[in-house]
Amino acid sequence: MRVLLTGASGFVGSAVLRQLLERGHEVRALVRPTSSRSNLMGLDVDAVEGDLLDPASLSRAGQGCRVFFHVAADYRLWARNPGLLRRTNVEGTRNAMNAAIENRVDRFVYTSSVATLGLHPDGQPANEETPSGIESMIGPYKQSKFEAEALVTAWVRDGRLDAVIVNPSTPVGPRDIKPTPTGRLVRDAATGHMPAYVDTGLNIVHVDDVARGHLQALEHGRTGERYILGGDNRALRDLLEDVARCAHRSSPKLRLPLRPLWPLALAAEAWGQMTGREPRLTRDALAMARKKMYFSSAKAESELGYVHRPSLVAIQDAVRWFLGPDAAE
Secondary structure, eight states, rough: EEEESTTTTTTHHHHHHHHHHHHHHEEEEEOTTOOOOOTTTTTTEEEEEEOOHHHHHHHHHHOOSSSSEEEEOOOOOSSTTTHHIIIIIIIIHHHHHHHHHHHHEEEEEOOOOOSSOOOTOOOOOBBBTTTOOOOOOHHHHHHHHHHHHHHHHHHHHHTSSSSEEEEEEEESSSSSOOOOHHHHHHHHHTTTTEEEEEEEEEEEEEEHHHHHHHHHHHHHTTTTTOOOOEEEEEEHHHHHHHHHTTTTTTOOOOOEEEHHHHHHHHHHHHHHHHHOOOOOOOOHHHHHHSSSOOOOHHHHHHHHOOOOOHHHHHHHHHHHHOOTTTOOO
16 A cells, blocks of 8 residues: 655654555655655655645645655754744644545544643543643644644544544654654763753653554544553653663762752753754743653553553663664663
């Protein structure tokens, strides 16, 4: 089957690409002219240049494809121009869905995020039904993904598109070339550049498990439903200890309170506005750290047959990616 895949050169998209090829699908990858092709090297993929904000390029790329996997997104927790995130994540999704309709695809698989979901104040794992709203979305990335997911849901409800939504948690693993914000956290801890931590928690999952979940959603997902593709709920302190052990380093021992970090985050953002460089510390990141971002994948496990490996496997593979194949032994 011929498939159009957006975001194939990126972290999650390149993992989905490999899963599609392993299952014998013919993949056409939409790649921006400025994107690195390193994650496509050596793979039997038809890479075509285009852009989510260029509807004509999407329509051309989708010709003859029966399924669209829309994985591409602007995943930054800070941007000098936040409007760019919305254009890519919301208008880009609208354009991708329009192209899918024009090409009469059988199914549209949309990669959302657990960022669109609600959280429990007591730290209990949230699921697809945990209440959330745009007012609780912290920062332009979460807001744009919430709006884009709502757009997909509305088009399904109106009968315009057969779509299923997947909500990856916090993937780590190989091929994180940028890296993503979480990948940068792993890299910094593995190289000894993270002397302290804050008291928060994440749901960590191997990127390849997330990719398999995408194909399971294509095959078994119910139209209009969303499925959390997650892994293990881990305190950040414990996660950093695992990274340190894999990298043969000492783990950070200093736990920082959030309140004194706010002025530092404000200063870092101001410097970022002046230089254009993404700050390491932001107010949005501190606001998100107030709650433990724990999730349950029970629905995906029950309906899709989704499984995930222990988070330590994901961390080991991520450390090997950043430090080399002899690391994490």
